Amino acid sequence: MPLNFGDRLAQAVRAKNNAVLVGVDPRPDQFPAGWIDRFAGDVIAATREFGCEVLRTVAPLVPAVKFQMAFYEALGPAGLQALEDTARTARELGLIVILDGKRNDIGSTAEAYAEAYVGSPKAAQPAPVWTSDALTINPYLGSEGISPFLDGAVAAGTGLFLLVRTSNPSAGEFQDLVAEGKPIYRHVAERLVQWASPHAGTSGYSPLGAVVGATSPAQLAELRGVLKGIWILVPGYGAQGGTAKDVAVAFDENGLGAVVNNSRGITFAYRKPEYATKFGADWQAAVREATQRMIDDLQSAMPR
């Protein structure tokens, strides 16, 4: 049996002594000045190398990275080869690779997505086809949309993060509707615990995690209570307005149970006037300092 992803993530967070999840969202129009020219205008190569350079910069500091698949898909099929190449570099650097694809489907189609990004118990090799340790998924289709992914994750030692309560202002339009006395996101959270708990590892955490935004601290605290043994991927820190204090409630008493994502605030740190002034063309130094500051910021707010 492969090591349970819940345990792998716990080990990685303990090893780096922080729970920062760097998001790589490569937007060519935000690359450092002259970056694409270095690759003779080849946007695919520029995207791959930008991502790899961010990874080399943050790998000594953080346990995990998250790739936003959309930005690679926007570059056409070649963009996805760049994603795979970049993810392979992340793995070589010892980082846990989370693909943020929010995939969802049922039956054999869900199995095909699982085979791609999570793994499959039916394949000769259960490991996923792509370089991936975990995938984000969407709950709208119900348990038939979850079980093929979970079977793959259990077989391959990979993980999943199921959208529960997202960080955008309109998240509540459907997620907060109240049915049978509780909001939809809570129905999703309670089902998630049922699906996940048979698969808890020795750390107490399961391969099936949750996505809960930092922008609603009250809901994050409520859901931490419901989601026993569930890793929470917390988006919304930084650019979207979530603070270290907001996300502190997502952690358990051992400082585990949550990874906090920051994408733009780290990847494009060099675009902030403060960092631009300090570091000039050394954009990697800006990325490094933004990462270290986030680590320190989270540390300062951690429950003791």
Place this chain on the structure above:
Amino acid sequence: MPLNFGDRLAQAVRAKNNAVLVGVDPRPDQFPAGWIDRFAGDVIAATREFGCEVLRTVAPLVPAVKFQMAFYEALGPAGLQALEDTARTARELGLIVILDGKRNDIGSTAEAYAEAYVGSPKAAQPAPVWTSDALTINPYLGSEGISPFLDGAVAAGTGLFLLVRTSNPSAGEFQDLVAEGKPIYRHVAERLVQWASPHAGTSGYSPLGAVVGATSPAQLAELRGVLKGIWILVPGYGAQGGTAKDVAVAFDENGLGAVVNNSRGITFAYRKPEYATKFGADWQAAVREATQRMIDDLQSAMPR
């Protein structure tokens, strides 16, 4: 302004005089005997050519095809190049291309998905990067998860199909929960009409459609009533148990307003003993006959 997708789909359905949507879900383990050997074991080439051969077979008969992205993603980055090549062939054959990717995200990430598969009003060319006329999307994130896609579709003359009520047995776990006196799927459907109606074309139909499964005929009939001016993509006919009578309620009085998907029942028709006996190695003939039978079956159940 490009032609409205609601109108384009109406034209295509009228031109072929049927609303069959052939689903291309290439599963290498179900290809005709010896098919992969023809390509010297190259599964990518075999997948591309299998899809193109299905397209050549059905193009004279039907208005549109739907590609299940998962099966291409399961083949790694090269699989997505095969998808693009196959979609280009579909377009050359005059077919409307629907990518079934069930994508979902917010803000700039949703914009990136839209740029990839639907188009973008911000790009120099609003057309999508991939060969695509429409994309399936998932509603869980609320209106910020819809508007970037809809803006792209309006700018580029492409379409969207939003999951409303899916065809799987566990679809109701979240979609049927009742909030404020009506099920979640109905909340989604009513919002969909609000989002779509400002964009109705001369046919009365909008670029933003809905996915409603054939496996719950009562809900399909209810939603046809709610979804005025909305194309419904109906999965679940055939292999999943939906009949022509079940789907007939999805059409308007002019025989428009719905496209009915069949994937396995057409693409892998040659695996049915009945067709295998009749056609032997001529698997394309089985695909052709299964398509024609579905056209006739739907016709026989159409409201007159």
